[in-house]
Amino acid sequence: MTSLVLASASAVRARLLAAAGVAFDVIPAHLDEDAVKEALLAQNTPMRGVADALAELKALRVSRSHPEALVLGADQVLVFEKELVSKSPTVSEARALLTRLRGRKHELIGAAVLAKDGAAVWRHVDSATLTMQDFSNAFLDDYLAQEGEALLGSVGCYHLEGRGAQLFAHIAGDYFSILGLPLIQVLGALRDQGVLAS
Amino acid sequence: MTSLVLASASAVRARLLAAAGVAFDVIPAHLDEDAVKEALLAQNTPMRGVADALAELKALRVSRSHPEALVLGADQVLVFEKELVSKSPTVSEARALLTRLRGRKHELIGAAVLAKDGAAVWRHVDSATLTMQDFSNAFLDDYLAQEGEALLGSVGCYHLEGRGAQLFAHIAGDYFSILGLPLIQVLGALRDQGVLAS
Numbered sequence: 001m002t003s004l005v006l007a008s009a010s011a012v013r014a015r016l017l018a019a020a021g022v023a024f025d026v027i028p029a030h031l032d033e034d035a036v037k038e039a040l041l042a043q044n045t046p047m048r049g050v051a052d053a054l055a056e057l058k059a060l061r062v063s064r065s066h067p068e069a070l071v072l073g074a075d076q077v078l079v080f081e082k083e084l085v086s087k088s089p090t091v092s093e094a095r096a097l098l099t100r101l102r103g104r105k106h107e108l109i110g111a112a113v114l115a116k117d118g119a120a121v122w123r124h125v126d127s128a129t130l131t132m133q134d135f136s137n138a139f140l141d142d143y144l145a146q147e148g149e150a151l152l153g154s155v156g157c158y159h160l161e162g163r164g165a166q167l168f169a170h171i172a173g174d175y176f177s178i179l180g181l182p183l184i185q186v187l188g189a190l191r192d193q194g195v196l197a198s
Numbered sequence: 199m200t201s202l203v204l205a206s207a208s209a210v211r212a213r214l215l216a217a218a219g220v221a222f223d224v225i226p227a228h229l230d231e232d233a234v235k236e237a238l239l240a241q242n243t244p245m246r247g248v249a250d251a252l253a254e255l256k257a258l259r260v261s262r263s264h265p266e267a268l269v270l271g272a273d274q275v276l277v278f279e280k281e282l283v284s285k286s287p288t289v290s291e292a293r294a295l296l297t298r299l300r301g302r303k304h305e306l307i308g309a310a311v312l313a314k315d316g317a318a319v320w321r322h323v324d325s326a327t328l329t330m331q332d333f334s335n336a337f338l339d340d341y342l343a344q345e346g347e348a349l350l351g352s353v354g355c356y357h358l359e360g361r362g363a364q365l366f367a368h369i370a371g372d373y374f375s376i377l378g379l380p381l382i383q384v385l386g387a388l389r390d391q392g393v394l395a396s
Contacts (some may be wrong), residue, residue: 016215021344021361133386139395146219163219166381166394175373184366188331196364 002116004195007062007073011153012161013181015157020183022196025067029058029073037077037084038111047084050122051077051111052125058117067117070195076180078155080106087155091144094157098143098167103134110177114189122189124182128173130156135167143167200314202393205260205271209351210359211379218381220394226266227256227271235275235282245282249275250323257313265315268391272311274378276353278304285353289342292355296341297364299354301332306354308375310384314392320387322380325389326371328354341365353369 006014009028017024033054041052052075059073078085080101088094107127111113114122137142143163151157151164158164160171160178176183191198204212207226215222222330231252238248250273255269276297286292305325312320333341341361342349349355349362356362358369358376374381389396 018359020363020387046211057384093314107215133389133396142395147222162217163382165218166385171372171382174369183363188367195387197340 002193002195003191004140004190005062005066005069005071006165007058007071010074010180012159012179013074016179016183017186019157020187022187022190024072025069027062027071028148029061031057031061032194033075034086041084047077047079048111048125048127050084051075051109052113052123055111055113056115056120056123057122059113060118063115069116070121070190070193071115072112073115073184074111074138074181076108076155078106078108078175080104085096085155088157089153091149095140095144097131098140098157102132102140102167105129105131108173108178110174110180110182112182112186112194114186116193121193124185124189126174126177126182126185128171128178130173131170133166133169138167142152143172156162174190200391200393201267202388203260203264203267203269205256205269208272208378210357210377211272212310214374214377214379214381215384220385220388222270223267225260225269226257229255229259231273232284239282245275245277245305246307246309246323246325248282249273249307249354249370250311253309253311254313254318257311257318261313262316267314268319268388268393269313270315270384272309274306274308274353274375276304276306278302283353286350286355289347289350290365292349293338295340296338296355298329298331300338303327303329306371306376308372308378308380308382310383312387313326314390314391319391322383322387324375324380324383326369327374328366328371328376329368330365331367337364352354357382376396 004024054075202222253272387393
């Protein structure tokens with residue numbers, strides 16, 4: 001059987017795949033994501049195209065050095081008020097972001113690409129709309145104190161599989177995609193590509 | 199603050215609430231669920247009504263002995279070809295069920311009820327449609343061997359948070375409800391009821 005490589009350093013993506021019983025190696029693609037995003041946005045690339053292009057770049061980069069393997073690249077972008085939001089580097093910036101998002105809707109766009117022999121062979125993009133509840137400053141203080149720097153790993157500063165669920169009034173979209181990997185679709189593609197039995 | 203009691207022995211429901219940072223006690227409601235279901239179906243109760251009534255009965259039973267607490271009852275029913283499917287007591291019956299469900303759609307209806315002082319104060323019902331992939335007998339053998347009796351804890355004989363994800367071609371519905379508790383809605387109700395800060 002073809003072997004699978006996850007071209008991502010994300011612990012959540014690895015955990016989702018492993019929990020589903022998939023065997024894989026992890027070889028993160030080292031990419032200057034911010035520079036690529038800026039270049040794509042300067043060319044008026046739509047937000048879905050940004051996520052898709054980043055997922056593809058990651059998969060292709062690792063595929064070139066592992067042409068015999070199937071390589072999975074993934075990306076996720078957060079869109080708020082038509083702008084792409086970057087990861088918060090500090091808890092103080094996380095507080096500022098969550099204060100802006102509170103009581104409002106934002107969108108998470110997730111993309112996944114499978115590559116083999118240096119070429120993309122499968123791709124998937126979807127989006128979810130998440131509405132935060134209008135939490136108080138006291139709630140936010142408590143949330144930040146409990147979560148600490150762990151929340152900086154997620155672009156939206158929340159983990160839906162943990163305490164972050166308390167931030168939301170409403171969620172419309174695929175849970176796995178919100179976590180960072182459209183698992184059901186990826187599993188289907190892995191069956192089609194002969195990596196998983198069916 | 200009012201204390202919360204989970205009137206369910208389900209480890210998954212307890213895990214979802216705990217992961218979201220909710221404090222609660224577990225006091226399972228002892229109910230002859232099969233007898234109640236039969237009685238409700240004999241009265242032509244719609245499937246959503248069966249799930250809702252079972253969730254309410256569990257919440258009310260525990261609420262009567264703990265009137266000061268907010269009590270959360272939950273239930274989930276699986277509907278296939280317009281019939282309610284019961285839990286499989288053996289791996290052999292799980293195999294028979296999964297053979298019937300394979301390549302087809304089924305529906306999971308989830309209900310949650312909050313009760314206080316012996317009366318329901320909040321309720322929620324929703325449903326999800328799940329389509330299984332057309333897996334082979336060899337795949338099913340391997341799945342049953344890997345999962346063993348653990349899969350008997352779920353009415354559909356799968357855990358979406360584990361290897362069970364490989365069974366599906368498509369899923370439409372709320373992930374948390376599919377696992378057994380509409381978490382986002384329950385958290386909102388707990389805020390409204392003063393059990394959680396907002």
